[in-house]
Amino acid sequence: MSELLEVQDLSVSFDTPEGEIQAVREVSFKVKAGEVLAIVGETGCGKSVLCKSILKLLPEIARMKSGRILLDGVDITAYGERDMCRLRGKMFSMVFQNPLTTLNPSLSVGAQIGEAVKVHHPGISRQDVESRVLSLLELAGIDHPKERMKQYPGHLSGGMRQRCVLAIALAAEPKLLFADEPTTALDVTIQAQILDLLKQIQKKRHTATIFITHDLGVAAGVADRVAVMYAGRIVEIGKTAEIFRDPRHPYTWGLMRALPVFAKDKDSLYSIPGMPPSLINPPEGDAFACRNEYALEIDYEKQPPMFPVTATHFAATWLLDERAEGLGIKAPDFVHLKKQGKETCRTDEEKRKETPEILLDVQHLTHIFPLTKKETLRAVDDVSFQIRKGEIFGLIGESGSGKSTVARCIMNVYRPTGGRILYQGIDVCNPKMFRANRKMLQSCRQMIFQDSDASLNQCKKVCDILAEPMKLQHVKPPRGSYRAEAAFWLKRVGLEAGYLDQYPASLSGGQRQRVAIARALSMEPALLAADEPVASLDVSMQAQILNLFKHLQREHGFSFLLIAHDLSLVRFLCDRVGVMYKGRLLETAPVEEIFQHPKHPYTKRLVASIQIPDFLEDGPERRDG
Secondary structure, eight states: OEEEEEEEEEEEEEEETTTEEEEEEEEEEEEETOEEEEEOOOOOSSSHHHHHHHTTOTTEEEEEEEEEEEETTEEEOOOOHHHHHHHHHHEEEEESSOOOHHHHTTTTTHHHHHHHHHHSSSTOOHHHHHHHHHHHHTTOSSSSHHHTTTTTTGSSSSSHHHHHHHHHHHOOOOSEEEEESTTTTHHHHHHHHHHHHHHHHHHHOOOOOEEEEEEHHHHHOOSSSSEEETTTTEHHHHHHHHHHEEEEHHHHHHHHHHHHGGGGGSSSSOOOOOOOOOOOOOOSOOGGGOOOOOOOOOGTTSSSOEEEEEOOOOEEOOSSSGGGGGHHHOOOHHHSSSSSSSOOOOOHHHHHHHHHHHHEEEEEEEEEOHHHHHHOOEEEEEEEEEEETOOEEEEEEETSSSSSHHHHHHSSSSSOEEEEEEETTTTSHHHHHHTTHHHHHHEEEEEEOHHHHHHSTTTTHHHHHEEEEEEEEOOOOOOSHHHHHHHHHHTTTTTTGGGGGGOGGSSSSSHHHHHHHHHHHTTOOSSEESSSSTSSSHHHHHHHHHHHHHHHHHHOOOOOEEEOHHHHHHHHOOEEEEEEEETEEEEEEEHHHHHHHHHSHHHHHHHTTOOOOOGHHHHHHSOOO
């Protein structure tokens, strides 16, 4: 395979009032034609900035300090916007992390995909455009493509919107595809379809892919090679089998140990201690040293070079220096860390004895969306379940199955078409009862929305966003001031107080989601509806948030309605699980009963679709590319 892309010592900085943010620091890598390179790492480590700098899609405050970018042997480092426009689409294209900011809400999805087709195929007939749009929608896994192409982004679920963005990116059959968290919003079955689709595209069209993800299972399943980024640098890179079966950097060890599959009990997950350093003034030595339990004295003084492990595997850690050979520091044995045995299934009757009080009772909930004057969409169809005090109830199912609609009806974001929702005996669907208990209901129930971009006020600083719920409900801050309270909750979700004076637009997707989580937790609600609360977070930060949820449940008796696509996360966190499909609740049971003995064929298909890194699985070695 020939080298399609080569990046040499690339450094990118952002000039801000607070100082120079060194987002990408001396990054080098190569991608061959038809190859899939996965870039993994914590949110804010520079993964998205790296890809956008190659496509020259960064804002004006960004500048390339040094380095070269070679595309198909041609140096495009100095290319201007006109030259880049000729390359975008045909040579390379990008699937962005947030489909809402990519799609135009005032145009139908068919019109937007058709626009991409016409731009790259001038003179194409209207009939051919429509045929091409339908084939792209089918390729991206959209059901009923003829109906969907007439709908607007607001009519579609997050997963469906992401598939539409993928269809737009594939319109011109690019040689190199940048995929920035393309499966974050997708359930496991559709995620598997998208990953299979990317593999098919790679084989049929010999398309190279740079796949940005925080999901190690996805990286293991789709990539030929993996690069691990931390604090703007690539700290380890190699073939997929080498990275997952023989990791050498302590940061890679930490990411892998944080996987829910390694939880030996139901109490906590491993999480990397501390937080990433500020990139305004990055440390002189190894940026990971302050979080590294194996750090040597030289780690605090000098940045380690890339040490070769094999001809294709490199890691930037002083543990590979010949002077560290006598220390005997080795990677954890991940195969033996894997959880042995299964949790004992507990019956619903045992659960009722442990938590006798019902906090939330959903009875025959139905919600219908009007699409046109004649067409409607039955998003939720006769759904009933209960959540008891101190219980974590999970809702799983495909994107578009009605999970988010259920949560929004419970939180009075939507007014249900039919049914009853009782919270502590109060019918929240009854306007009179809701008005009489408005303050209590708004304080005791909080929601974390799936899309942090849409749920955060872009015109307010983080400090004001976190303080707003307390001010609206006239809650006296326990820690003396609203700013101190905001700083406390920000720290609980892994962000420093320095973020209090920043706006959401200056934060990464994962950082914005942590702000949204902190805002919901600041009211210390009795019931928290969390719609994909950690989908945009890396595994280490996921572990911190999940441990926090566990702590709040155990110490304060919080109850949770958790909507998630990651079934390993659901298995670790939830007490009971409900499975939804096309608006209906198919099956409810204790969590281990669902995973060990699923009854419904759809539940069996969901469980079978779980992406587990293949270094945990028995079987033949994966291909080495």
